[in-house]
Every structure is written in structure tokens, then in C-alpha cells.
Amino acid sequence: MSIHNDSLSLLEQIYNAQNAYGSFAIVRNTFDNLPFKDRQALEQQVKYLKDSGYVENHTPCVGLPISLVLTASGIRKVENIQTNASISSINIMGSNYGIVGDNNSSNIINNNCSFSDVQELVKSSDFSEEDKALLLKELKSLYDRIEMKAPIEQGMLSSIADKIKDYQPLLGAVLSSLTTFLTTPK
Incomplete structure (x- = not known):
């Protein structure tokens, strides 16, 4: 033995x-x-x-x-009593994704932001009121196409790219939505 x-x-x-x-x-x-x-x-x-x-x-x-x-x-x-470790779920929003906590076994990010989430990010940003209105208008048309599963037209992203590239939370939310849209089978 x-x-x-x-x-x-x-x-x-x-x-x-x-x-x-x-x-x-x-x-x-x-x-x-x-x-x-x-x-x-x-x-x-x-x-x-x-x-x-x-x-x-x-x-x-x-x-x-x-x-x-x-x-x-x-x-x-x-007595052969099994103990199950409790698994907690932590939602992290922002541009810095990672694993937080003990005994994490994976790094799955499923952050498909809705237009209302993006709207809140724009409203809380430091953009001028004019830029906020322009961004919301452009993003609304983008999210409408995503919801309809319609193709994204050429130039839709270029009109907002220069504004959102420096605001990481908004960039992360839009990219996450676009990635989900582009990788989901139609």
C-alpha cells in the first residue's frame, strides 16, 4: 500500500x-x-x-x-461529503478585460452591448453636445442595421471612428457589438 x-x-x-x-x-x-x-x-x-x-x-x-x-x-x-466551491459571476464593463477573483477557469467575454448601453456611454463622455448628438445619430443607424442583420454600408464606421478611438469604453462597446455581429452566422 x-x-x-x-x-x-x-x-x-x-x-x-x-x-x-x-x-x-x-x-x-x-x-x-x-x-x-x-x-x-x-x-x-x-x-x-x-x-x-x-x-x-x-x-x-x-x-x-x-x-x-x-x-x-x-x-x-x-464520510465522503463532496464540497462544491461557489462560482461567482462578475460583470466587468470597460476597455480592460481580464479575470478577477479566485479559482477562475476561463476568460469568456460576452459583452454584446445594446444601443441603450452605448447611449449611456456617449451621454457620460466628455464630448461636446454637438459631437454627442452626431455620434448618437451615426451609432443609431449602425445599431439599427445590426439588429436587422443587414450589411454595414461602406463609410458607416469612418464617420465615427475618429471620435470614438480616444474614448476606450465606447470603442470597446462598439467593437464588441460589431465582432458579435460579424462572427454570428446569418
Whole structure:
């Protein structure tokens, strides 16, 4: 057997002893009378279980060389209780996309902005009122075509490109919508 399997077998013995007596303990005489190899194996198994977070010391100060109780992780291991890590969803809007948080496994950006989202970005921008009105007019015709799944006419983007290229949130939203439109099968 392996240290892992032997340790899990010991973990079950500790579980049973804890349920029956409150803890698992080996008195000094019993421990000292074990053959050297058995004592060494027992120490390795206990270390393995402690390092894995399955057990912790109980009362070693009373002269017991091994005195253990199970942790919550140890109990879950013996009782074969699966824990599911909660997965949180974080929506990030802006030009700097990335993964934020713990245990992220992918970087999927699905940011298909609607015209109302783009409208809010334009309204919150530093453009003059005249430029805002012009941008909204041009973007409205672009988003109307996207919604109808109609082809984008030549020159539609060039009329707004010089204005939005320096305002990254708006550029990111428009490019995301265009990318989704262009890559979606018609």
C-alpha cells in the first residue's frame, strides 16, 4: 500500500475512535513497543494527515505521543461529503478585460452591448453636445442595421471612428457589438 492509502485507513480509525472516545490516542508504552518500521510508518501517516488538514493535535502535553482529533475536512473525507466551491459571476464593463477573483477557469467575454448601453456611454463622455448628438445619430443607424442583420454600408464606421478611438469604453462597446455581429452566422 501507499502512504496515502495507509493514511486514509488510519483516518477512518481516528474517526471511529473519536466517535467512541472523543479522540484518538496512543499511550507512550504502546507507541514505544511498536517495531521501528511500524512506528516510522505511523509517524509518516500522522504527518500526512496533519499536512492535509484532516487531523489536529488533541492533548499531546499529557505524555501521549499521538493524540488526535479530526478537523471538518477530515470528517468530510471519511464520510465522503463532496464540497462544491461557489462560482461567482462578475460583470466587468470597460476597455480592460481580464479575470478577477479566485479559482477562475476561463476568460469568456460576452459583452454584446445594446444601443441603450452605448447611449449611456456617449451621454457620460466628455464630448461636446454637438459631437454627442452626431455620434448618437451615426451609432443609431449602425445599431439599427445590426439588429436587422443587414450589411454595414461602406463609410458607416469612418464617420465615427475618429471620435470614438480616444474614448476606450465606447470603442470597446462598439467593437464588441460589431465582432458579435460579424462572427454570428446569418
